[in-house]
């Protein structure tokens with residue numbers, strides 16, 4: 392590699408790089424130098440505990456030699472082959488994915504990441520069903536490309552509207568803490584709560600015309616919009632509605648897959664098999680870019696004599712496929728899915744304890760190692776610590792405190808997401824939680 396002194400990394404990156412999701416004059420990147428396990432280090436040697444798995448993707452942790460070696464070996468044997476070629480990692484990964492994904496999902500289309508996985512799932516659903524509309528939820532993120540941002544329900548789509556992909560209709564999420572339907576009866580039973588949101592969805596299906604709807608696309612457990620865990624029965628109920636109206640169910644498991652929730656995929660908690668399932672992030676744990684669409688056999692077979700009109704130069708890149716195969720082997724060998732379930736229990740207890748002690752915490756939720764702290768100015772009114780879709784001084788200060796004290800977290804509006812690598816130990820969790828505990832003094836001061 393061209394030699395570049397460490398102290399040039401930040402300077403040159405700022406000079407020549409155009410940053411995504413950023414006002415260019417306000418970026419403040421960490422000049423990261425190395426990463427190992429649950430930590431990464433900047434060029435000055437400062438260590439950060441990675442409470443966000445970098446971009447919610449480093450499920451197996453950083454710097455795992457087994458994956459690095461798989462990438463090196465693949466680079467030596469065959470660094471690239473076109474998307475129409477059969478290669479060793481393509482053969483191997485499909486077999487492994489068929490073993491870990493829900494039964495009946497037998498064929499896999501490889502993409503470059505999560506957004507284009509969702510776009511391909513939408514295309515497959517539209518072609519297979521002959522229908523156009525896609526129903527997704529308001530509190531969702533499905534990616535930033537033209538189609539995926541249209542499918543996204545959260546405000547990240549707004550800057551590009553109305554010029555995005557047509558045909559998306561949004562509906563409400565079963566978000567108990569801020570449930571629109573249950574402000575006057577918040578203690579309603581889980582079953583009734585669940586049924587109200589299924590009724591809402593069915594009403595939307597009716598208004599839109601079931602014969603026009605190709606698919607319902609949803610994050611099984613909502614990620615950046617607040618780790619919203621569906622009530623028992625919800626996903627099964629959506630599956631029933633899909634069957635009733637002949638609508639395909641697409642589960643976006645980009646963030647919730649590969650052990651994140653303590654099961655291989657979040658759908659496994661509720662025994663629901665979607666027709667299409669999208670994946671990325673944990674699939675390679677970030678070691679190389681890759682996404683995938685898993686599909687039922689009948690959807691793949693629909694294209695036996697029809698051409699699937701879609702594909703990119705780097706679909707099925709051998710290095711990414713080899714990384715993914717190695718990651719799945721690491722997840723299995725080290726029992727990381729089971730470990731995430733166990734450590735997830737420890738994290739749930741820590742979250743509950745934190746909530747007891749901090750008035751600015753309105754709610755905490757987690758499933759496996761997928762957690763969120765929801766910050767409010769007042770527990771009764773639930774006024775969020777930052778307005779919907781925006782940040783606030785308190786949230787910015789909290790994040791700065793965490794970073795200054797060596798804990799890397801993702802804050803989203805009024806929430807702090809806690810999504811560490813699945814290899815994290817209870818002691819390392821405690822390390823991060825004690826910094827969060829101190830940081831919460833900032834938001835507690837703003838809360839009454």
Ligand SMILES: Cc1ncc(COP(=O)(O)O)c(C=O)c1O
Pocket residue numbers: 503504505506507509532533534535610614615643644645646647671672682
């Ligand atoms: C649930 C979900 N779907 C899709 C995406 C898009 O993935 P990518 O950034 O790899 O395109 C993300 C990214 O955060 C995500 O969280």
